[in-house]
Amino acid sequence: MVDAEHLQARIDSLVDRTQRLHRMTAHLSTATSYEDVSRIVVEEGAEALGAQTGALWRVDPAAGLTMLHAKGYPESALSRVAKIPLAPGIPVSDAVLTGEPVWLSSLADYEQRYPDSAARTRSMAAPPAYSTAALPVTYQGNAVGVIALTFEGDRPFDADDQMFLMFLALHCAQGFERARVMTEMRVNAVIAEERATFKVRAGAVLASSLDYEETLRNVAALAVPRIADWCGVELVGPDGKSKQVAVAHVDPAKVEYARELALRYPPDPDAATGVPNVLRTGVSELYPQIREELLAAGAKDAEHLRILRELGLRSAMVVPIKDREKVVGAISFIMSGDHREYTAADLAMAEQLAQRAGAAIANAMLYEQATAAVRMRDEFLLVAGHELRTPLAAMMLHHQVLVALPLDTPISKVHDRGAKLVKQGERLSRLIDELLDVSRITAGKLTLERRELDLEDLVRDVCTRTAETAERAGSTINLDLAHVAGSWDRERLDQVITNLLSNAIKYGKGSPIEVKLSRQGDTAVLAVSDRGIGISPEDQTRVFQRFERAVSPRKFGGLGLGLWIVRQLVVAHGGTITVESALGVGSTFTVTLPLH
Known part of the structure; x- marks a missing residue:
């Protein structure tokens, strides 16, 4: 009779536990967070086995064990078990570290195997844990949590208890995985929305200014x-x-x-x-x-x-x-x-x-470049208009004077007036040539007609031709020329030397001008120096740019193209041009040209 009653009680217990597992499975299928899963597992498990306390912790390898839900603990004890280090000597930690359940069937068993942990439990004024079960919650071989139940009195944890608790841990692991996936989906949805919103707003900001x-x-x-x-x-x-x-x-x-x-x-x-x-x-x-x-x-x-x-x-x-x-x-x-x-x-x-x-x-x-180009163009057109009108007005004036001269005017006076008209015409021609050169260079149509050239003779010819202009400005041209010959375009190098000498005369303040020509290996080196107003350090690279000048156009005429054209012509020959200068001391422009 006793055996029959015991058997019936066991059957009733197994039916109750099975029903609870089915009910728990149904509840877990709707759980969307770790906290929901933990609450369902702890509450159902503790009720099914009549546990005095129950708790579930989540595993964080860096932070240890973090409690997600507890049942039966007094408020004073909760803060002491909310965080547990993942270290040996604690039942729940050992379950995680070993991956095996910890079964403590009595208080004596607890105190013998975990004396320090038992002492801490007594100090928390928690209910005495006469028997304890701690089971790791594992998913795909990794411990993700641990569940612990304590009971009043001794409990041997028979095969039915162990089987139920293992099923409890298994359902908990599956619930944790579902919660992880659901949480990840929610987080990813929020992140995706944040990304999309940010991209739209960032695009609007980037296009706004x-x-x-x-x-x-x-x-x-x-x-x-x-x-x-x-x-x-x-x-x-x-x-x-x-x-x-x-x-x-x-x-x-x-x-x-x-x-x-x-x-x-x-x-x-x-x-x-x-x-x-x-x-x-x-x-x-x-x-x-x-x-x-x-x-x-x-x-x-x-x-x-x-x-x-x-x-x-x-x-x-x-x-x-x-x-x-x-x-x-x-x-x-x-x-x-x-x-x-x-x-x-x-x-x-x-x-x-x-x-x-x-x-x-x-x-x-x-x-910015387009705006600067438009501004530069407008400034250039203003300067160019003025520069072109100046010789044109002078030519018209000289022409009017020539027409009005009496027939008996001395021929020398007529020649003088005519020479002035021709000079203004030559000035106008140079300005037009500069504009045409700019057009050719920017269009990539600059061509060189290279021939064998005695550079010493060319430099001497240009200096002789400009000597009178230098003399009128109060300057003398001093030559130090070595014999250097190579393959160059005579007309274009004439243009380079003429421009450098003209600048030296214009900005030299009547000081002597030094022209030196030498050969260094397979390179010709031409240096033109003056002792004039000089160029500031910040302007020394700018002077070689198109439409740029280091002086006020009101004090010194020109289109701001001369040195830019010079540089383009020198570079076209495979050479370089540099400047060394100091304000109030003077400037030296140095041109290097490969011989061939």
């Missing part, structure tokens, strides 16, 4: 906090050095701190990672997790490493900004704290943004 630095500052501000906690933009300047043009942070107070940090610890331009490397290689970098070794590699000293640790940097990506194939800058995105980690999808989105930023910069620069 032709001031690209201001635009990039707006993009950085837009990125925070939507896709980053930190966002910085660096651009490469004309000198090849990078400059931070934008920085944004979720805490505005840290923006200035970030700038100060960048000044205190400037990046190493030869660094193997980070912004310098991206600027150098043009290849993006993705760091899903910023680990300690990465911080240590980037830190300049112990204090810098301490600061980097305090910032709590978690994940980062750096993408290049390109204008066609040329790298012109880089954008950095950083997540800190407990926020999500960047993925390959985030990197693809960041690269698309950087590509659009590069296009925006290119468009802004093209607009």
